[in-house]
Structure formats: C-alpha cells, structure tokens
Amino acid sequence: MTAEMYSDFELIQAWKGGDARAFEALFARYKRPLYGYISRMVNGDAAQVDDLFQQLWLRVVKKLPVYREQDRFQAWIFRIARNITIDYYRSRGRRPALMSLDDEDNMPELAETGVPEPWQALDDRALAEELERLVAELPPEQREVFICRRNNLSFREIADLQKCPVNTALARMQYALKHLRKRLNDEFERTGYE
Amino acid sequence: MNDRVEMTAAEERFDAGLERAWREPEVPAGVESAILAAARARANGFMLRRQSHLRRWSAAAACFLVAGAALLGAWVRWGGPENESVQIASAAGPVSEEFDWQEFDERLFTLEVNLTLSRYASDDVYARPYNF
Numbered sequence: 001m002t003a004e005m006y007s008d009f010e011l012i013q014a015w016k017g018g019d020a021r022a023f024e025a026l027f028a029r030y031k032r033p034l035y036g037y038i039s040r041m042v043n044g045d046a047a048q049v050d051d052l053f054q055q056l057w058l059r060v061v062k063k064l065p066v067y068r069e070q071d072r073f074q075a076w077i078f079r080i081a082r083n084i085t086i087d088y089y090r091s092r093g094r095r096p097a098l099m100s101l102d103d104e105d106n107m108p109e110l111a112e113t114g115v116p117e118p119w120q121a122l123d124d125r126a127l128a129e130e131l132e133r134l135v136a137e138l139p140p141e142q143r144e145v146f147i148c149r150r151n152n153l154s155f156r157e158i159a160d161l162q163k164c165p166v167n168t169a170l171a172r173m174q175y176a177l178k179h180l181r182k183r184l185n186d187e188f189e190r191t192g193y194e
Numbered sequence: 195m196n197d198r199v200e201m202t203a204a205e206e207r208f209d210a211g212l213e214r215a216w217r218e219p220e221v222p223a224g225v226e227s228a229i230l231a232a233a234r235a236r237a238n239g240f241m242l243r244r245q246s247h248l249r250r251w252s253a254a255a256a257c258f259l260v261a262g263a264a265l266l267g268a269w270v271r272w273g274g275p276e277n278e279s280v281q282i283a284s285a286a287g288p289v290s291e292e293f294d295w296q297e298f299d300e301r302l303f304t305l306e307v308n309l310t311l312s313r314y315a316s317d318d319v320y321a322r323p324y325n326f
Contacts, residue, residue, distance in 0.1 A: 015233070018241030023233040031226065032218035039219055050225045057229040061236050120211060127215035149209070150216050170201070177205050180212070 003028070008073035012064060027057070030074070033151045034081050040147055041085045043136055048088075056084045075157040078148060082161055119184035134183045142176040145169055 003011065003025030014022035034056060039049040059080055069076060122130065135143055141162060148158045159169040201209070 015237055016240055018237050018244060020230075020234040020237040023237060024230060027226070027230065027233070031221045035221045036218040046222075050222060053221070053225055054228055058232055061229075061232050065236075065240075122215075124215050127212075128217050131212060131215050150213075174201070174205060177208055181208055 009070045012067060012073070016065060023061075030077060034077065037078065037081050037144075037147050037151075038085060040132075040135060040143060041082075041140065042088060044088075052084050052088055056081050059084070072157070074151070075153060075160065078151075078153065078157075079161055082144070117181070117185055118188040119181075122188070130184060130187060131180070134180050134187075137183070138176050138179060142172045142179070145172040146176040146180075149173060 003022075006014070006022075006025070008026060008029070011022040011026045015026070035049070035053050038052050038056065039046075042049055042052060056077075060077060063080070067073070067076065119127065119130075135146060138146065144162065145158050148161065149155075153161070155166050155169045155173070159166040162169060
C-alpha cells in the first residue's frame with residue numbers, strides 16, 4: 001500500500017494518530033501546487049516565498065487537528081494559502097491592483113479558427129517560460145482563478161475561495177484565457193521566438 | 195454541478211493546450227525540512243497525549259476494579275448470603291442481650307390489674323368489691 005492509495009482525510013487521521021509519515025505524504029501531494037500558487041500570487045523574491053510557504057504549512061500543522069471536512073482538503077488549504085498571501089500584502093500596506101472586468105470587454109472572443117495558432121509552434125520549455133511571464137501580468141483575481149484551475153479546483157470552490165459568485169469566477173477565467181492567448185500570439189508575431 | 199461545461203469549446207481547447215507547458219516549481223529542500231520537523235513534533239505530541247490518555251484510563255479501570263473487589267469482599271463478609279439471619283434480625287430492630295424480664299413481668303401484671311379494676315368499676319353490681 002502506498003500513500004497515493006489513501007485519501008487526504010485518511011492521511012490526516014493517521015497523522016493525528018501519531019504517524020508522521022502520513023503528513024509527509026500529504027505534504028508531498030500539495031507542496032508544489034501551493035508553492036507555485038504563493039510564488040505566482042506574490043511575485044516576490046524567493047526568500048519571501050519560502051517564508052510564506054513555511055507560514056502556510058505551520059498554520060496547517062496548527063489547524064489540522066480541528067479540521068473536520070472530509071472531502072475538501074485541497075480547497076481548505078488553498079484558502080489558507082490565500083489568507084497568507086492577503087496578510088502579506090496587508091503587512092506591506094498595499095493591495096495588488098485589481099483590473100476591472102470592464103477593461104477587457106473589448107478583447108476578442110476565443111473562437112475556433114480551424115488553423116493552428118502561432119504560439120502552438122512553441123516547444124514546451126519556451127511556452128512554459130512565456131506562460132510564467134504572462135501569468136504574472138494577469139490581475140490577481142484572474143491569476144488566482146487560472147492557477148487554481150491548473151490544480152483542478154472547481155469553479156464553485158474557486159468562487160468560495162474568492163467569495164464571489166460562480167459566474168464571476170468563470171468570467172475571470174475566460175478573461176485570463178483571452179488575455180493569455182492574445183499576448184502569446186502578439187509576442188510570437190513580434191519576436192518570432194527565434 | 196459540472197461547471198466546466200460553461201466554458202466554450204475554444205476556451206477549453208486553449209486551456210488544454212497550455213497544460214503541456216504548465217510546471218509547478220520545486221520546493222527548496224531547506225524549507226521542506228523545517229515544515230516536516232514541525233509536523234513530526236506535532237505527531238509525537240499526539241502520540242504522547244494518546245499514551246497519556248491510555249495510562250489514565252488504565253489507572254481508572256484498575257481503581258474501579260479494586261474498589262469493586264473491595265465492595266464485593268465486604269458484602270460477602272458482612273452482608274452475604276451466609277449471614278442472612280443476622281441481616282433479618284437486624285432489620286427487625288436492635289436486640290439487647292440485657293433485656294429486663296423482671297421489669298417486663300411487673301409491668302404486665304400492673305396492666306392486668308388495672309384492666310380488671312376498670313372493668314369492675316364500670317359494673318354497678320360489683321361496684322367497689324375490693325378495698326385496697
């Protein structure tokens with residue numbers, strides 16, 4: 001039996017029973033998505049991201065003994081990560097600039113063109129680098145929705161996280177995708193990614 | 195609710211196209227070790243607390259058994275089935291071995307005399323037959 005066979009809740013229960021390896025398995029499952037979430041949401045230096053990541057898990061260690069929800073651990077831990085990020089911005093006396101959804105109303109709809117788009121010619125590595133850069137350009141709410149979708153949170157869970165209606169979360173994702181597609185194609189046409 | 199169906203096919207396709215390039219960053223080893231050390235310490239705390247609870251419950255169970263055994267012993271010694279006669283006698287009231295039978299006889303005699311006198315006193319024919 002490997003750790004992958006156990007649900008999050010089973011691992012939590014095992015840890016509460018004194019099994020430290022259960023926590024290691026849980027940590028291994030979520031460390032990279034959460035580290036990625038914090039580093040992309042903060043856009044700060046690595047030491048700052050490490051510090052926030054440690055704060056997040058120490059808060060998890062502290063709060064996990066009273067955790068009761070059986071099936072929503074991922075949403076729960078992302079909520080803590082979000083609170084840590086917001087605390088970070090508050091401590092610096094600023095709030096990340098929010099882009100109004102109206103600002104993007106003039107963006108073209110994503111349409112099936114039937115022909116490959118320029119950015120699709122990029123190899124994985126080049127696309128990954130470009131994607132990281134463009135995701136960092138997104139307004140925080142859109143960036144958050146995009147990152148959470150990459151980690152398979154449902155729009156309902158993301159809406160709970162952002163305390164907004166599901167349709168708003170969905171709209172933010174659509175704007176993020178439009179923005180990324182436009183910027184990818186613009187960049188490709190401008191530089192050719194030689 | 196399948197909220198993914200609200201995305202258009204083009205959005206879905208573009209989103210899936212980005213999937214191949216999406217990488218989650220590695221977590222630095224130094225950061226990991228500090229977190230895991232904290233989690234291990236907490237797990238040890240859970241273990242110690244559970245052992246402490248077990249010890250406490252074991253001690254309580256042992257005390258309960260000893261107290262129960264003592265009560266059973268006392269019941270067998272003083273209130274058990276072989277002492278039933280003593281129990282019944284005790285329930286009937288205190289038994290004194292120094293009962294004064296002579297006083298009892300005197301009181302009984304006085305009572306009989308008084309009853310007789312009162313009966314004669316109420317009878318006209320035999321009014322005052324004796325002169326004590």
